[in-house]
Amino acid sequence: MSEGISTKRLVTRLGLLVVGMFGFGFLLVPIYDVMCDAFGINGKTRGAAYEGAGSVVDETRSIRVQFVSTKAEGMTWSFGPQANELVMHPGETREMIFTAHNPTDKPMVAQAIPSVAPSKAAAYFHKTECFCFTQQVLQPGERVEMPVRFIIDSALPGEVRRLTLAYTLFDVTERMAASLDLASMQHPD
Structure with missing residues (x-):
């Protein structure tokens, strides 16, 4: 009888462990986003709500902003x-x-x-308009211009003279197909 109780106890503990691991895995993305936002790591930038006090133009300094674009594996679009x-x-x-x-x-x-690189500059780089805020739907053969409007806060540390804004473009068609009903969005021939 004690062997049956210990087996039942083991199964219960393993079940709780599985539920705990699932919950932890589910929470990793929000925890990661909060940590990146709080510490300014991984180039996370603040979004459209920037109305910063550091928006006075500092004409005594110049910052070189480089733009880099890459495509994730399997993305067929041209992008840059x-x-x-x-x-x-x-x-x-x-x-x-x-x-x-x-x-x-x-x-x-x-x-x-x-x-944004260097990562310490990400907290000073504010996008007020960006195609990255939403998903982009392009029809077959369609070409589109997508703006990114931004401000570099004048409180940017003086030793930072160069910033790199990089975008990686991912194909999310399969993930979004059901919610967007892409088949009905095709232009009639």
Whole structure:
């Protein structure tokens, strides 16, 4: 009888362990986002709500902003900025246009994930408008210009003279197909 009780106790403990592991795995993404936001790591930047006090233009400094675009494995779109870099003053609002083209014969959905380097500068880089805030749906053969409007806070540490804004473009078509009903979105021939 004690062997049956110990087996039951073991199964219960293993079941609780599985539930705990699932819960921990489920919470990892929000925990990661909170930690990156709190510590400014992994190039996480603040979104459209920036109305910062550091928005006074500092014309005594110039910052070189480089733009990098990559595509995740399996992404067939062409994607990139209109220019590789620009020079600006902290506190100044600037814009860069990225272009994307869907060369396939099917509608596709993409999501761009941004990153800022050096990571200590991410807290001073504020996007006020960005194609990365939403998923992009492109029809077959469609080409689109997508702006990113941003401000570099004038409180940016003086030793930072160069920033890199990088985007990785991911194909999320399969994940979004059911909710967007992509088949009905195709243009009639």
